[in-house]
Amino acid sequence: MKLKKVFVSVDNAAQWIVFEEEMQAGFNYQLASIEDLHDYVAACGEVFTYNIQTSEGVVKWHFEEFSEESPLDYICEYRVIN
Secondary structure (H helix, E strand, O other): OOOEEEEEEOOOOOOEEEEOOOOOOOOOEEEOOHHHHHHHHHHHOOOOOOOEEEOOEEEEEEEEEOOOOOOOOEEEEEEEOO
């Protein structure tokens, strides 16, 4: 399974780094959490569409629309897949 690691700055959560290879982000960065990814989507409207290694495990963006009879219109979130 190909995945990328997403890091967020410890000092400034608005700074993001995405790595495809196994690398060290440095001492000012930590592996992003699902909550960090949701904050990123809320801030810019952009989603990572590939598998991502987070502090909770490997996650993937999930989007599901419901019928008109449902009390929910849709669900969109990152979910742990492994």
